Amino acid sequence: MRTVEAPQIRTWDFPRGIASIAVMAAFAAEHGVPADRVLAGSGLAPAALSEPDRQVPAATELVVVRTLVRELAHVPALGVEVGRRYRLSTFGIFGFACVTSPTVREAISLALRYYQLGYGFCIPIVETGDDGMLARVRLDAAPADVARFLVERDIVAMHRVMVDLLGHELAIGRIEFDFPAGDSAERLHEIFGVRPEFGRTQTVFTLDPASLAETLPQANAQTWSLCVAQCADLVQRRTARTGITAQVRALILPGGDTAGIPTPPTFEVVARELGTSPRTLRRRLAEAGTGFRALVDEVRCTLAEEMLTGTPLSVDDIALRLGYAEATPFIHAFKRWNGTTPSAYRRERAH
Template sequence: MSTVEEPEVRTWNFPRGTASVAVMVGFAAEHGVPADRLLAGTGLHERVLTDADAQISAETELAVVRNLVRELADVPALGVEVGRRYRISTFGIFGYACVTSPTLREAISLALRYYRLGFAFCTPIVESRPRELITWIHHDTIPADVQQFLVERDIVAMHRVMSDLLGARVDFSSAQFSYPATDQTEILERLFGVRPQFDRAHTTFGIDPDLLTQALPQANQPTWAVCVAQCRDLLHRRSARTGIAAEVRDRLLPGTGATGFSTPPTLEAVCRDLNLSPRTLRRHLVAAGTSYRALLDEVRQALAEEMLTATPLSVDDIAIRLGYAEATPFIHAFKRWTATTPAAYRRAHRRD
């Protein structure tokens, strides 16, 4: 018999801290690429990377990833090498909560519960089997131009963090990738302790289930409880919209009694209402860890979920009410937000 654990969300589009960007900026600097080139087009300044309270949108980190992949295209096994730079300390209080967990199983459960406090773009689904713990890596919603880099970065980072937690190298029992073989096979085999397979139906890795019950070297129940409480508070703060982000979000919401908007307000219209230039508003939103597009997606997702569960409207009608010309782009967007289709969401959440 197997059991399955999933993250609290199945999307990469959530606000995050800047520590991951700091890792990539540091890696690029070692290869002669200055910070300003890696941060180009993001609105970020290098000084924000040392601010533990700073937030950025996932799209901002994605822009940094694209800059890194472009600037260091000739570096062998780029995703692997960057992934090896992520240590448990990179994750701040979230990482410390994992370190002080009683066992690896508890640490994995906590990591899934507070998934949004990390930096992954892949979605890990953990299946416990009698002879192997399998992690299914879902990456179909990651943009194709950086998908392989982020898959390798995220899996190698997960491997490195598990080794940090146990205080010893973790060998995978299996490793499979859904894309064709590359020249990184030997590197991955040395790193994972097993030869990876390519061109498989899914991307997965496995570990010995006996590792799950091992007590972690730095397990400490009182400290763990305090850290978990701090993780809960941090997640709440990141999820809350305040200041300029709240003002923009309020202006994107339809009026009282409306069930949608046939045409959402443009960035320019919101700027006029707030008496700000588009450039200034974008800068403020970046500082708040979001963007106009991310806030519009938030509003659209909330309205879509409400209409799918509380009204008999068809998917086509909902798409039109959310400002889409037809259902297809709405379905693609909804799957990016929730990792499921509107029809499947309605079946799972429909109110009686």
């Protein structure tokens, strides 16, 4: 029997810790680019890199990624080399939960369940069966200018973490990329132990059944259970809207039923309602690991899901009620939020 698993969150646009940016800043420093330069435009000061509990929006990490790619364009296989710097310790309690898992298979399943505790922009869809595991790597809606960097960074980081889990090299069955071969081809061959295929229709890699079943050297059932509980608590705390985010979300949410949802207020109107300046509100939301656009999308996603499952409204009607001029941009947005179309979401919930 084959099973398919995917992250519970189907978008890369989630708040994440500062550790990933710290990894990239350290790499940049080794190549002569100081922290203040690689953080330019992100709203972060170098001191923020040493704040372990600091949360940032995904858009902030993308600003740093773009700067890194621009500043270090001369470094061969840049995404690969940066990906090699991610270790289990980079992921905190999430990484510790993986390392104490019973097997590689359990560690992968846990990583998918708590994917939003990581730093990925690629969304892995994992299919397992008697012949092993096949992971399809999606990069939906990520900026094209840094897509290759993100794919190579994330896949190499996944591999690096699995090697840390096992304590020895991990044999990849095959690996394919949906972009042409470049300056990273030989480095990827060296790391994975198999020659990658480029220019394919999708990005995939496979593991054999023996690798999946391998017991992890630091497996510990009691510690694993405690770590998993802490991961669940961390996800709940990160996604709970309290403080300034709760206030902004309350102003975005419409009153009454969903029959005639008004257009969400502008950022400036929300700032005025809260008695603060737009600049201060932007900073406070960034400190909370989110942004105004992300909160608007969150509200729209919640309302869309409610209307799809609780009303007979058509997709066109729902799009209009959410402030879209037509259904197409709403469908694209919904796929970004949930990894599926509104119609498919409604069918799945009805079933």
